[in-house]
Each structure stands twice: as structure tokens, then as C-alpha cells.
Amino acid sequence: MNREQLAARVLELVTEIAPDVDPTSVIPGIDFRDQFDFDSMDTLNFAIALHRELGVDVPETDYSQLASLDKCVAYLAEHVS
């Protein structure tokens, strides 16, 4: 997957775990927490979705690297085979 595809996939997963987030309103450089009040439950659900859909097992210690759309894409670009 290239970066555009990764970003689109991440957005799909974000709206799957947080159906009350409008995907067209996501600002890539801002942390999900600051945009949408993402909490620890959202982050965990996001990690579960990444594992299920993309096969990436993100350890808890790496959760901070999933904080925004831009950070997610950078992290996944390194970890998705």
C-alpha cells in the first residue's frame, strides 16, 4: 500500500471504531485526542482494528505513534509488509 491508500484505510478504521466521527473532517496533523476526544478505549479499539485488518500488532508502548492520521501513516508505512 502506498501512503494515500494507507491514509484512506486508516480513516475507514477510525470511523469504524468511532462512528460518531465524520471522516471528511479529520485533520491529518492534529492528534485524534485533540480533534475528537479520543480516549484510551478508542486507542485500544484502533489497535485491535489495525491488527485485524492490516495484520499489524502495535504494542501498547507504541500507542503514542498512532496519535494522528499523519503519525499513523508514518508508523504503518514502516510496519505493514
Place this chain on the structure above:
Amino acid sequence: MASEFRLPALGADMDEGTIVQWNVAPGSVVKRGDVVAVVETDKGAIDVEIFQDGVVREIVVQPGTKVPVGTVLALLEGAEAPPASAGKSGAADESPPPPVTAPAAERPSPVTPATTGARPRISPAARKRAGELGIDVATLQGSGADGVITLEDVEQARSAPQPTAHPPTAGASSTASMREAIAAAMSRSKREIPHYYLSTTVDVTPATDWLAAHNASAPVAERLLFATLLVKSIALTCDEMTGFSGFYRDGRFEASPAVHVGVAVALRGGGLVAPAIMETAGKSLTALMDDFRALVMRARAGRLRASELAAPTIILTSLGESSVDTVFPIIQPPQVAIVGAGEVVTRPWVVDGAIHARQVVTLSLGADHRVTDGRLGAQFLARVAQRLADPGSL
């Protein structure tokens, strides 16, 4: 023998609801626990279950009608209280009756980018339903507070061939009615309940260490949140101490035989609901986590069940990461206690005469002086803290 199915109350702060959809029709066979109707309330759209077996004889209240709590919604035939020994939980192999309105069971179509900067203000449940029905929300006119599109509007648009295009109103609160409901419940609480408040700061390093180790080795889907440990600790403590889990009604306290810990869930548009994790004390941490996750998802998607909203016998309000040290929690009547938890933070802490960096959290209790006093409340918080100190036993 015929019986009446009435609109249930969903806690202290709900006095009316609008029937949005029936999942059954005259002749439908219903079983205890079936979701028979969707009702729009101040707390969003709620799935309302039925608590008896029978056959629907008549739908009394039609969709689109707003009625007070206690109104007869439908009449049932052959309804009787389920026998206590019949093992009703084993009925999962029978499929529920199909929805009368038979919505297309397709995935919502991908959301198209908004053509203008302003997007329509719409409740999560309404957005989901519009997606299911293939209705462009930009064509809807909201009838809710400040022009917010409600589930009802979406249902009406489905039957109306020519929806009126209307620019959405921007800038106003989308949760005015929920705010009113919260205000009503909290006003009643402060008016009627003689609260006392206690707090204690607890070294939870053993719990956070245990959690980190568990989450490092468990599959990602089985990782736990700190709040899960809190919920279980509270439930076990309620099981051994009376006076905190139950309801104050008709001038006296009724202890609840089962502990259903409610978890306060903040909604992203603003507002708050506190659905219950049922039978909390008897569940494993993994089962609690699964229930907790499902509740938060459904609370935010606007698909809670009526029983979950009415059930809590005590509530945990955990403000979590990046929040505050201490919560001063207000009891939700008719309950008699509520536990608050601030953020888990690293602080200098004295252990065995030396200063260490430890993970601490401040637990608080708001409780009802008509039922307990501060001394018992202090014991309650101390027992919760003791259980957190031994996470392996939870």
C-alpha cells in the same frame, strides 16, 4: 391472558420518548429480552426490550408519536412471566422476528465528501440510519434543537418523496435536550440527596505494572484498560459491603441483590450517559472488558438498550488520561453512591521510608447520608484500594 407493554423509564431523568420504529407487528412472537422498538429520547435513540414472552396483539402507539413514560405501547397475548427455572438464556438458537419495516441490510455507502464547508448537524443514530437508507443527510431538514437532524427526521424523509433542502444551522449545541435531562437529574440529586464526599490517593503501581505485563503478552484483542480493574474492584467491594449499591425509593434504601456497575461515557458531541455492565461482580476481567468496549461503542453510536440505562446500581466516573487529579462525583438518583477516578499520574511517593516515583490515582466517593456515613464510606474506598493493590486476584 393479555398484557400491556409500556414505555419503560430509563432512570430518573427521562419522562417521555418518541417511537421511531417497531421491530414487531401484530402476530409477532416475542421473547423476553427481544428488542421490539426503537425510541428516541433525551439520551439518543434507545433499543427497548420486552421482558415477557408472548404474541403481539396490537401496536397501540404508532411511529412518530411522543408519549410519556408508562404509556401502553402495545398489547400482548399469551404473555406470562417466564418461569424462573426454564433457562431462558439458552434461547439464542431461535432468531428474533424480522423487522417489519425491513430496512436494507446493506453496509452504509461510503460517505461522500461534503460539498460545502459546513456539514449538517445530525445525531450519530440518525447518521447511521440515513446511511442504511441511502439518504443524503444534506437534503434533510432538522427538527431537533437548533436544527439538529434526528432519527425521526430520517425516518420521515424515507416516506417523504421530496425532502426540502435546507442549509444546516451552525454553531449551536447539538445536545440541548440531553443537557436539559442531565440538568434535571443533577438538580434532583442535589435537592434530594444529602451528599457526603471523600477522596483518597492510592499508589496503584502494582496494578499498572500488572496491566502493562498483561497487555504486553496478551493478544491485542484481550488487552485491558485500567478502568476495567477499577470496575471489578468496585463491584467486589459492593458485593461485600451494603449501603452503596442499590436504590433509595419511597423513603428507604433497597440494596440490590446483583451489582451492575454503570460506567459514565462521554459522548463526542457533548453529553454523557452511564449504561451498566450487567452482573459485574461475577465476570472475569476479559469479559468485563468486552462488555465495557461494547457499551462505549453502542453509547456513541446511539444504540443503547433501555435495560442498560436503567440498571446501574452504582456508577464509576473515570475521567482518565489528560484529565484531573480529583473528581467530585454527583449521585445519579435513585442510586446512593458514585465513585470517581482522576488520571493515573506519576508522583513522588514514600515507600518504606524512601521517596520513589510511583503511579497514583485519586479515588473519590459521593455517597448518600440517608444510607451511610463517612466512616463506612472511608472503609468502602479503602477496600477498593486494597483490591487494586492485588490485581492478580481480580
